[in-house]
Amino acid sequence: MKQLFTLFLLCATAIATAQSNCSDLFISEYVEGWSNNKALEIYNPTNQPINLSGYFVVRYSNGSSSATVANAVQLSGTIGAHDVYVAVLEKLDTAGTGQEAPIWDSLQVKADGFYCPVYNTSNAFYWNGNDAVVLAKGTLPANPSAVISPANVPGFALVDIFGKIGENPANSTGSSAGNDGAWSTTFPYNNGQGVLVTKDHSMLRKGSIQKGVTTQVAFFDPLLEWDTIPAVIVRLDQNGDTLFGQSGNPILDGNWNSLGTHECQCNPASTQTLEDINYSIYPNPSSGTFYINNATAVKRLQVLDIFGKTILTKEVHKQKTISVDIDEPRGVYFMKITTKDGHTDTRKIIIR
DSSP states (O other): OHHHHHHHHHHHHHHHTTOOTTSSOEEEEEEEOSTTOEEEEEEOOSSSOEEGGGEEEEEEGGGOSOOBGGGEEEOOSEEOTTOEEEEEEOOOOTTOOGGGOOOOHHHHTTOSEEEOOSTTTOOTTOOOTTOEEEEEESOOOSOTTOBOSTTTSTTOEEEEEESOTTOOOOOTTSOOSTTOOOOBSSTTSSSSOSOBOSSSEEEEEOTTOOSOOOSOOSSOOTTTSEEEEESEEEOBOTTSOBOBOTTSSBOEEEOOTTTTOOOOTTOGGGSOOOTTOOOEEESSSBSSEEEEESOTTEEEEEEEOTTSOEEEEEEOOSOSSEEEEOOOOSEEEEEEEEETTSOEEEEEEEEO
16 A cells, blocks of 8 residues: 555646646635535636546545545636636435435535535545645546546646645644644644644635645645634624524534635736835735734725625725734635825735
8 A cells, every 4th residue: 555655646746737827727615614515625726727637536534645536526617817716526315314415505505516415436535634625636447446646647747736645634632533623723734732623624725835746745734824713613693692592502603705716826917016015914814903014105904704794894004014903703804005106906805
């Protein structure tokens, strides 16, 4: 098995290293929600539409160093230039229970395509927080037992790797047995220390990332290229108080409003160059307080929610550093900066 994995990596790396910035698809959001709420958002960083029929997703389960066609699924559809495609696990039967439980309505409406309705036919979209997920080019053969490799998959090339193939990270008790582990926030990211962020979380690719990971990493640091938000949030009323259902438990909502859009430096329209300002927003993600440095050229800032509603406006007067307190639920928001000479720039911020 290890020899096969080594051969796979050597061959795949040779094929994939030619990938340059903004030249091919990559995963822009990973959703590992409760029950069957699983989704991948795929981003097209190029200025041309891309046909997805030449790409597939494959899952490396529980630390496995190899995968077969039964662990993969061919994609379909088209992604427009600088646009995204949301692929969701196909569990739509409202009467389903247990392993057949339906995905939540709020995730279903985000989907551009549904995949893998039957586990025994393809289990590619049944990941837990300890599974590596790969986006690759190629045409899957019909044989479900065929191993995913350059030799078996015509046109094979790695496009993006989420996680570390061949590694089964531990759970919060330090045990790596079973499938309840996840990669975490504390080095070496696989021993259950820190916050487990690839399980019951959504991972959002940072806007500065311009291409996928195409070589095996020594350590998978999930926060190196990704921001993280919980998969579910407690529903609040207009006063910010928790809403409870008839059972007496808090009402929970899926936290995937960010699905369907991605801000990336590859898109000239979303990353205007402001010649008179070079600012940064930190920390991001934050618990609600953000700082903007090098802000002397800023005239006004606005904070918008995922639906484009303005929730905060602040006028600025020659301040080098600006503090912004946002009293809103956890999730994705956008900060729009306007300079004194009329330039605008919008950046994604995350409250966690």
